[in-house]
Amino acid sequence: MHTRGLYDLERQYLFKRFIFILVFIIIFALFLFIKPKNDYTAFEKSLKEKDYKALYNMIMNKDFTYQVFEEYIKYNFGDEINIKEKQKTEDGYVLKVNSKTGDKILKIKKEKNKLYWDFNDYVYNWTLQVPLYSSVEVCGQIYENKNGFVTIEKIPFASYNVKIKLKGCEDYENRILAGQKVEVKLELAKDVIDKCKEAIYDFLKFKENAIENKKITEVQCLYTDSGLYKEVLNEIEWLKTVDYKYYKKLIDWKVVSAKLKHSGVIEIDVKEDWEVKIITDENESTNINTQYNRYYVEMGENYKIVQINTIK
Known part of the structure; x- marks a missing residue:
């Protein structure tokens, strides 16, 4: 009887030890394979990961091309985008983000359970003085030139590659900051x-x-x-x-x-x-x-x- 009692105690000890090891393995597996949940929204995640396509698709009422948006991101933001502040609003939230041109305020709105970027970093009525009848291309888009002045009514703040062509003249190509007043004179070929x-x-x-x-x-x-x-x-x-x-x-x-x-x-x-x-x-x-x-x-x-x- 004494021997049997010892045997039962040993079985209980081994069973408890097995349970302890099993629990440890489960916790360790959870630590390895299940990442702690963060509070980043889809927009913030796309911003930090520099998923430009996703960010562009989130812009409300956008009236510029993806090519223009790429130039905007490249000009304003460096390799690492740091979110400095986040404040909730009635219809979404506001982010303060560091940029190469100073802090940017990004307004994010929520409509029908979807997040949208209420983009408002524009330059208005950007005028270029160019030779009459020359063709003016800014970031892949051709602008009308009837009187020697080309006005771009609205474009995101960035520097853009400007191409100007006119029969008989050397082609002009240069980067110009949106809003900068420039007179371009073409040289004869x-x-x-x-x-x-x-x-x-x-x-x-x-x-x-x-x-x-x-x-x-x-x-x-x-x-x-x-x-x-x-x-x-x-x-x-x-x-x-x-x-x-x-x-x-x-x-x-x-x-x-x-x-x-x-x-x-x-x-x-x-x-x-x-x-x-x-x-x-x-x-x-x-x-x-x-x-x-x-x-x-x-x-x-x-x-x-x-x-x-x-x-x-």
Whole structure:
């Protein structure tokens, strides 16, 4: 009987020890596999994890693209987003979040058991002064340009990649901070200036040869029904009637300035040095005349001079 009592006590001890070990294993497993619950909302979790797609989808009444939103996040927030304060409101809560541009206040509203970001970090009436008729692209969106000014009525506060294009000019591309007043001037493309110079030189040699030979040759830089073409014709006919010999030889010429006049037309100021010789029965006179002319050159498959004004 004494032996049996000892056996029963040993069984009880082993059973209690087994229960203790089992409870310890269960608690340890719970500690390993069940994470403590935090009080982060879906919005806060998306914010801390930088889930930009989820954040964008939570914005109320958004009127900008995801591409714009990406630029907003990149400009305003660093690698780690820290929520500094959280305050409940009647219809949601407000977060104070650190950013690279200072603390941001984010308003979160709850509607029909869903959280929405009441986004209000906008810049209004951002105006860019650009060449007339140029196309203006901001973050993938083309804006209308009718008078040389482009106004973006509403855009999130950030810096954006701005692209400006215009026929005959070098493309402009630069990052500009929303709200910053900027005047963009485009530079003429080198190949455009070269083609304008070719057209002007062809005209100068055309006129020189016409005066010397008293006849018109074929020319590509003028429209044959233009006033400029007829003006050279009239000058040749007049020279045929005078009682002296008149020669005009181009000595030198150079472009003083070049700029875009308007869409498709380039304004070129040129200094020209001409040797003018007049021979009569009695004597011969030779002079060097310097002229400044302004040429308006129309771009196209063949560049055409459409107007010439004498400056001095």
